[in-house]
Amino acid sequence: MKPALSSSTLAVERVGKVYPGEVPTRALNGVSFAVAPGEFVAIVGASGSGKTSLLNLLGLLDSATEGTIHLNGVDVTNLTPGEAVRLRRDMLGFIFQFHYLLPEFSALENALMPCRLAGEGQVARQEPGMLALFDRVGLAGKLNKRPHQLSGGEQQRVAILRALANDPLFILADEPTGNLDSANANEIFTLLRNITREMERTVIMVTHDHELAAKADRVITLRDGRIESDRPASALAHCS
Amino acid sequence: MASPFALSVALRQLTHNRGQTLLTIGVVATSVTLILFVSSLINGLQIRLVSTITDSIPHLRIMPVERAPEVLWDRPEAQASPVFVGTVPKLEQRQRKIEGWKPWLERIGALEPLELTALLPSVDGPVVVSRESKRISARLIGALPEQYNRIVDLQGNMAAGRFFGLNGGEAVIGVQLARELGVHLGDRISLLSAEGIVASATIAGIYDTGFGALDQTTVFVPLRDAQSLLQLGNAITGFAVKVRDVFTAEKIAGNLRQQLPFKIESWMEDNERTLSGLKAQDGSSQMIIAFTTVSAGLAIAALMVISVSRKYREIGILKAMGASNGQILRIFALQGLILSVMGALIGTFVSLALLGWLSGLQTVAASTGRPTDLFPIAFTIGNFLVGNGLAVATGLVASIYPASQASKVDPIEVIRGQ
Structure with missing residues (x-):
């Protein structure tokens, strides 16, 4: 059952996004949905359907032209750049298609980078938990390896741990397995799914992979900037 | 103020990209060496030239x-008279x-x-x-x-x-x-x-x-x-x-x-040509220092712009994770500062060694047959402060443009660039 907007941890109401230019481009139009705490939501759609634009708005990297977005009850529609930076640091974790780990830092240091951004005290607080997570994802022996010494799958696992470093409420993932072969993609997805479930974190994942999307709790399909469908993943699997 | 985050990232990037770091430090060190060498040499030449003149004569001579x-027509009461004819006699000097x-x-x-x-x-x-x-x-x-x-x-x-x-x-x-x-x-x-x-x-x-x-x-x-x-x-x-x-x-x-x-003559009055030559020499030295500083600044800026463009994606991801513009700016400004301080220190050591060696070289003056310094070096604390101050300031100023470019990286563009 979909959560009501008022009780949800993430609420998007009639959000629109128009990119200015000689011919203004409308990327999103009247998008509304709500996500409950701990829910794993997949956003699918063809290229240009507005998936990444929506993720940018949820990640406070861009601002909506219309509508409102609430994260954990905070209206994040019109934040100053400083407020957006603070909230991103405190409430959000990002996973991208490419890991973009810093080559100068070890796996553990990369994973703790968001804590380092928040201050050295935060690093000390989160390090024990991060060591446990490294153990959990099978990278305990590679804490001090540099990114180039890790395989593609291992790099992406470090990127997932980096997204969890600050214990964020929301994980925003943009094609997190898009750069991996199918075996690695399934493994990484399962890892992400299990860890976020155990930690009761809310995940919004943009993907074009319908197989992976079907493993989420819920799938929102975008088409030309509008929500074409919003249903449980089980229903999508059933339909396909 | 430099945050531990900015400092750790700045230092890691510098130690990781050793080749580029050494190249940039080399540019700064060479500039500092050149500035210190030229200013010490010009300074020494001027001191030698001035002392050659002033050590052998009084600086002022006070004479009757x-x-x-x-002359009659210079008197005020003669100003109204139309014509004077005559010559100025030469007085017998007592x-x-x-x-x-x-x-x-x-x-x-x-x-x-x-x-x-x-x-x-x-x-x-x-x-x-x-x-x-x-x-x-x-x-x-x-x-x-x-x-x-x-x-x-x-x-x-x-x-x-x-x-x-x-x-x-x-x-x-x-x-x-x-x-x-x-x-x-x-x-x-x-x-x-x-x-x-x-x-x-x-x-x-x-x-x-x-x-x-x-x-x-x-x-x-x-x-x-x-x-x-x-x-x-x-x-x-x-x-x-x-x-x-x-x-x-x-x-x-x-x-x-x-x-x-009394009539008072100074050595400067008697040596006007020499002094104007010294001024020209001083101007040339300042021009050399200015061009060297600008060249070093441009080299640092160019190398750092390359560094920023190579780090474009990592910067975008750091910003997506919550790095502020200020934190990103400080990373690259700190790099500029560290590179220029390191370059200045190395340049100072190299130039001191070079100046020490050159100041020991002697030749025989053709006019007097006496042994004299081949390079009249005069290294002063002023040279040191100017050379190092210029290098550090240049490093900082040169890093401002790339640092500001880095701070303006839009994480959305990085994500779209995938």
């Missing part, structure tokens, strides 16, 4: 005013001398007590020095040796004999004059003044200052002997003055001219 006829000079000594000393390091009476005039058949025109200076040594250090440059404790009937001459006359210590010479007085003196000392004009043409005798030889009685021909800072000589001369009834 020349007699000149008063011997220029200062009688009753002792009160003047005190008065002049009181006018610039902090600036004058030596003020003493002197007598000088032309003489013909002869020994057997050899006759040479020379300049006679009568002085109190212990005092005059503060104007020109003769005692410290004696090739033979002494200057201090010069007695009546004794003279001190330069090594070149002695060579030309073929005289040695203890020999006697004859001195014939323009007044027709002849005196003989025993060579009590032969000096070798290395200043050609002095060593070749000047004979020093006690003040009393010179007064007798030039028929001055108790008068003197002027005061010789040394000032604390040689470059203030003209200013001090100007001040004294307004307060004293």
Whole structure:
């Protein structure tokens, strides 16, 4: 059952996004949905359907032209750049298609980078938990390896741990397995799914992979900037 | 203030990209070496040139005013008259001398007590020095040796004999004059003044200052002997003055001219061409320093722009994770600062080693035959501060553009760029 907007941890109401230019481009139009705490939501759609634009708005990297977005009850529609930076640091974790780990830092240091951004005290607080997570994802022996010494799958696992470093409420993932072969993609997805479930974190994942999307709790399909469908993943699997 | 995050990222990136880091440090170090070397060399050359002039002469000479006829048409009451016909007669010059000079000594000393390091009476005039058949025109200076040594250090440059404790009937001459006359210590010479007085003196000392004009043409005798030889009685021909800072000589001369009834000449007035040459040299040195600084700045900026463009994606991801513009800016500004400080330190060490080696190289001066420094190096704390200050400031300024470019990276563009 979909959560009501008022009780949800993430609420998007009639959000629109128009990119200015000689011919203004409308990327999103009247998008509304709500996500409950701990829910794993997949956003699918063809290229240009507005998936990444929506993720940018949820990640406070861009601002909506219309509508409102609430994260954990905070209206994040019109934040100053400083407020957006603070909230991103405190409430959000990002996973991208490419890991973009810093080559100068070890796996553990990369994973703790968001804590380092928040201050050295935060690093000390989160390090024990991060060591446990490294153990959990099978990278305990590679804490001090540099990114180039890790395989593609291992790099992406470090990127997932980096997204969890600050214990964020929301994980925003943009094609997190898009750069991996199918075996690695399934493994990484399962890892992400299990860890976020155990930690009761809310995940919004943009993907074009319908197989992976079907493993989420819920799938929102975008088409030309509008929500074409919003249903449980089980229903999508059933339909396909 | 540098946050631990910015500092750790800045240091890691610098140590990770060793080649680029060493290249940038090399550029800064080379610039600092060049700046310190050029400024120390130019400084040394100027000091050598100025001291060549000022160490062998008084910085100021205070003399009686020349007699000149008063021209009628310069008088105010003559201004209305339409025509004057006539010539200006040349007056017969009386011997220029200062009688009753002792009160003047005190008065002049009181006018610039902090600036004058030596003020003493002197007598000088032309003489013909002869020994057997050899006759040479020379300049006679009568002085109190212990005092005059503060104007020109003769005692410290004696090739033979002494200057201090010069007695009546004794003279001190330069090594070149002695060579030309073929005289040695203890020999006697004859001195014939323009007044027709002849005196003989025993060579009590032969000096070798290395200043050609002095060593070749000047004979020093006690003040009393010179007064007798030039028929001055108790008068003197002027005061010789040394000032604390040689470059203030003209200013001090100007001040004294307004307060004293004497003609006052400074060494700067007599060496105007040399001084304007020094100024041109100074300007060239500053131009070299300016161009070197700009080149180093551009090199640092170029290398850092490359670094920023290579880090474009990582910067975008850091910003997506919550790095503020300020944190990103500080990473690259710190890199600029660290690179320039490291470069400045290495450049200073290299230039000190280079200057130390060069200052030990000697050559023989063609004019005097004396050994002299091949490179007259004068390294000062001012050179050090200017060279290092410029390098560090340049590093910081040069890093501002790439740092600001880095801080403006839009994480959305990085994500879209996938």
